[in-house]
């Protein structure tokens with residue numbers, strides 16, 4: 001039933017309007033009623049007081065019964081009130097109009113009569129309705145002579161006129177309620193349209209994006225929450241788009257990287273099938289095939305490492321170890337390559353040992369990737385500097401080479417997967433372009449920093465931080 005924003009808003013508003021008007025109506029009625037009765041009884045009491053002195057004169061035989069009757073009649077006309085005058089036993093002896101003479105001689109015994117004869121003024125409604133065949137309000141006033149109650153005046157005024165006033169008020173309230181409801185429904189219709197239209201739009205676009213069209217965007221300009229939702233939604237769409245592009249690019253890169261060595265292998269295998277090939281040639285071909293399969297294995301291992309790290313499955317096995325020792329061992333592993341290129345290594349450990357908390361195997365991979373790059377991009381006879389230091393509660397490791405350096409343009413891209421600087425480099429410079437991506441992922445998973453400074457032609461420094469082991 002309340003399945004749309006519009007219906008829901010309308011029902012809530014109508015209920016609110018109804019409650020407001022009901023409360024307002026009832027309290028207004030009560031106010032009117034009280035005000036009316038107060039004024040009416042004030043007027044009756046005021047006239048009653050005037051009549052009081054005439055009654056006293058009549059009792060003292062200063063005016064005639066007729067004179068009293070005339071005065072009562074004029075008050076009846078003026079205030080629309082029937083008047084009784086009673087003696088101290090409760091017998092009615094005077095009435096305001098001829099039609100009322102039937103009351104004369106009747107003894108009244110109601111509590112009010114007793115009350116008035118005790119000397120109190122009484123003002124109430126509803127008690128004498130049956131005498132007059134309709135609702136009346138009654139005011140009773142005692143008449144004192146020499147400080148004692150001798151007589152009483154009762155005035156009854158019909159209250160049908162207040163009913164009319166109240167009915168008028170009812171009408172006004174009901175009309176204003178209807179008008180407010182119509183205005184509310186119309187306004188709510190437009191407001192809910194304004195709310196639901198952009199939501200519908202976002203809904204539609206979501207379906208389109210889910211079906212694979214990542215370039216779709218929502219066009220909502222409002223500054224409210226829905227506008228903010230639209231901005232966040234578009235932001236999400238941009239990110240999805242970017243991810244999709246990356247995914248496509250990644251597949252293209254992987255395919256390309258796999259195809260090149262496979263094509264080479266295929267070509268040389270075909271060459272080997274040639275029976276006339278000399279033994280020397282065969283050996284050369286086999287060597288190339290071996291190197292290319294090696295390259296493929298490295299590529300696939302790197303890809304596996306990356307995907308493991310990105311899926312978060314690579315649980316870090318954090319332990320305490322000496323980073324200086326790990327560096328020493330890595331350099332020993334590379335001693336052949338270093339000798340081949342006649343590279344001099346200078347290790348400068350300001351503190352020894354430097355105990356850190358990290359995943360030893362991953363950090364070893366970081367160091368070997370960085371050292372490998374340094375050796376790879378250095379000419380013969382270069383120098384490799386490896387420093388460790390402690391700065392601001394962190395171990396700081398830097399690996400510096402005197403190699404070819406990295407151009408400013410390449411500096412922004414070297415962390416990307418498959419990015420290899422110097423496109424024209426020969427296939428003799430091995431590498432998958434994944435090394436630094438893996439390094440970055442490892443350092444990121446340790447919540448540490450890595451950065452690079454380099455100048456083309458002068459050399460490169462890679463530096464990274466590690467957490468120190470505190471409980472030494």
Ligand SMILES: Nc1ncnc2c1ncn2[C@@H]1O[C@H](COP(=O)(O)OP(=O)(O)O)[C@@H](O)[C@H]1O
Pocket residue numbers: 369373374377401403404405406410414419420421422430431432433434435436437460
């Ligand atoms: N020490 C370095 N000196 C010069 N260039 C470097 C160095 N380390 C990395 N690079 C540049 O960054 C690129 C990406 O490095 P990396 O991800 O390890 O891939 P790869 O070593 O397979 O080429 C390299 O191709 C190279 O252009």
Ligand SMILES: [Mg+2]
Pocket residue numbers: 369372373431433435436
């Ligand atoms: Mg590398």
